[in-house]
Amino acid sequence: AQGIILTPENGRSTAERWQSETPYLAGKVLQSLRDNQAQLVMDFGCGVGRLSRELVHQSDVTVxxxxASASMRRMAPDYVAAPNFIATGAEGLAALVAAGLRYDAALSVWVLQHCLDPAQEIDRITAGLAAGGLFFVVDMTHRAVPTDQGWVNDGQSIMGLLDERLERVAVEAYAAPDAPQDLLRSGWMGWWRKH
Incomplete structure (x- = not known):
């Protein structure tokens, strides 16, 4: 599962990336959550719970x-190993939001670049984000949509789609220690707030 979540890049193995990038990202997210007093967080594209695990074990948040992957959702509760974590699919999230659930913050790390319809996914995420809630995104300057012929850049701008819907708080270059050079050149992270 780790190899699907973090692919080897530029001579950096999945394990090396997991070890160096996870604490870096968790630190960025945790600081934002503390600054904004977030209690309930939605991790979109959580995989096995790489960042969810860090968040629930280093703070009092519920995640x-x-x-989209049923197998990842099945593995996540065991990997995260915390009572303040649950895993669901997009349909489950939509049902919770329709029933009135609102989360204080959301995160999406290396996910939106791969979505076929990123505008729809951003709308899905922000539908349950409370007013004033923070959305933390890590992505690339270009898209990498999976096709049967490899990754394709369809030209859509994730940052532009976010700016159309939310208030930009900050954007900075992705600078995880020992991250692959390609990601350091093309990666970014940003925070947006729902009006």
């Missing part, structure tokens, strides 16, 4: 992990 709802959302992933």
């Amino acid at each position: 709802i992990g959302v992933d």
